[in-house]
Amino acid sequence: MSALLEIAGVAKSFGTIRAVDGIDLAVAPNEFFALLGPSGCGKTTLLRLIAGFEHPDRGTIRLDGADITATPPNKRPINLMFQSYALFPHMTVFANVAYGLEMEGLRGAALKARVEQALGLVQLSDQASRKPHQLSGGQKQRVALARALVKRPKLLLLDEPLGALDKKLREKMQIELKRLQQETGIAFLVVTHDQEEALTMADRIALLDHGKVAQLGRPRDLYERPESRFVADFVGQMNFFEGHRRGSGFAVAGLGLLPAQDLDAVPEGTAASLAVRPERVVLSDTAQPGAFAAEVVGSAYMGQDLVVHLALAGSGLPLVARLPASHRLAADIERGRQVHCSWAAEHARLLVK
C-alpha cells in the first residue's frame, strides 16, 4: 500500500528556533496517525506545514503522490480542525458546515443534502439553526468536525481535538473520533500532547522531540519497546536505574547486578539506563531469590489500581510499583511496611540514548 501523505526532510525555523528539524514520515490511507510530543516539540508547526499555513525551509510534502509543498492551503484536499474550533460566530451551524461546500461551488439541494448528512454524522441535526455561542463545548467541537469532514478531504488534520473538553466527554469523544474515522475512511492526523489520547486512538504514533521524530511506531511499540530514555519517560510512567552493562546483567551502584533483556545489543561497560514499568514490578511479602527488599514510603489509590512508592533497602533508590486493586497485598499496603520486589528480565529494557 503506497502512502497517502509523505513528508521528506521537512524543516522549518522561526528565527533561531528550529521548530521542525528534518522530519520524515508517511501516513497510509485510512490510517489514524498521531503526532505526540511535549509543548514546543514542533508538532503544531508540522501540522501547519501540512495544512499549508507555513512554508517549509526545505523538504517536500506529497499527498497521493503529488507534490503539494507549494500549493496554497485553500487548494489542498486537506482540512484542519482547529484547536479553538474557529467556528464563524456570525453564521449558524448549518452555514458553518455549508461554507466549505459553497467554496466548491455547490448550491441548492445537493448542498443541503451534504450538510445534513455531515450534521447527522456528528449527531447535530437538531442544532442546525443555532449560532455557535448557543452551543456547549462538546457541540462546538462536533460542528468543527462536521465542517472539516463535509469537504471529504483526503486527510483530516486535528489540532488537540479534545483539549478543551472535560475528562468524561474526552473519553467519549475518543471513541467517537475513532468511529468517525472508520466510517468515513478518511485518514486522520491528530496532534496531541496527551499520550493517553494517542495510545487509545492512533494506529501509529510519531513521538516528536525538539523538531525531530524520537520514535515512530504502533502504540504498543512505543509503550513496550521505547528506543530512548526520552520515549520511555514521555510515554507512561517508568522507573529508571542508571548504571553500566556488565557481564550477565546491568550493574547499578548499591544494587548489584540486575537482569535485563537484549543484553547482547549493548557492548560491555556502556553507560545506560534500565527502564522498568511500574506495573511490571512484582511485590511480595516473602523474600525470593533475585528480589530486592524495600520499604513502602507512600501509596496512591487510583480506583482500579494502587500506585506504591518504595525505597530500596540499602541504596534508598526510589521505585514505583503499580498493583491492581484486586492484588493480595493491595488491601494493607501502608507506609513503613517491608516488601520484596522483583521483575522479569524481559520487562527490563536497556536504553543507551
Place this chain on the structure above:
Amino acid sequence: MTSNRLLLLAPGLAWLTALLIIPCGLIFVLGFFERGVYGGIDYTLTTENFARAVDPLYAGIFLYSARIALTAVVFSLLIGYPAATCIAKQPKRRQMPLLILVMMPFWSNYLIRTYAWIVLLNREGLINGALTKLGAISEPLPLLYNDFAIVTGLVYGYVPFMILALYSSISKLGPELAEASTDLGADSWRTFLRITLPLTLPGIAAGSVFVFVLSIGNFVTPDLLGGGKRTMLGNLIYDQFLTARDWPFGATLAFLLVALMMVLLTCQAVFVHRSATQEEARA
C-alpha cells in the same frame, strides 16, 4: 458601594451638566423664541425657526453637508481599513508605536494642519509645481477651493479616528477565523467578504459615525479649503450666530445637528453593544 460610585462620578457629571447638558438645553429653548430687531432675542414663543430649517435653501445645505461628510467617510474607510489591517497584523510590540504614529497629527493644531493643505494644493503649490516641472501637466490642476479640497481636508483630519476604531475591531478578530476560511477553500477575497468584513462591522460603524459626525459639523475646513464658496452646516450655524446675529435660528440648526449626531451615536452604540454581548456569550 453605590454612594461611593456616585462620589467618583460626581466631578465628571458636574462638568458635563454645567458645560454640556445645560448649554444644550439653552440652545434647545432658544430655538423657540424670535429674533430681536437688533440681533438680540425677543422672548415670544414661536415654531417658525423649525419651519424655516426645512426650507429648501437650508435643506439643500444640509444635504450638501451630508454628501460631503459621507464622501469623507467612504475615503476614510478605503484608506483606514488597509492601514488598520496592516497594523493589526504586525507583531504585538510594533503595534503600539504604529498607533502612536497614527495619532501624531493631533499633537499639532487643526487650523495649522488645514492651512498646510493650502500650501500643498494651491495653483503654485507643491503638487501643481512638481507636476508642472515634471511636464505631466501644462495648466495647474484646480485642487484648491472646491469639494475635492474639502473632502481631502476632512479625510486627512479624521482618518486617525477611523483607523483606531477599525484597529480595535480587526485586532480582536485574530488570524484563526481567516485561516479556517482559507482551509475550507476560500481565496483571500472571499475570506474578506464573508468572514473579516462582517465580523468587523462594529468597527466600521464606529469609525464611520465618528468621521461623519465630525465632518458634517466642521466649519474650519470648508472655510479654508473650500474658499468659503460652499456653505456646510457648520458654516451656516456659525454665520447665524456671528454674522446674521440670528441666535434663535442658529440655535435651532445647532439643536437639529446635535439631535442627528445623538441618533447616529445611539444607533452605533446599540449595534456595538449587541455584537459585544454576542461575543461575550461566545467566550
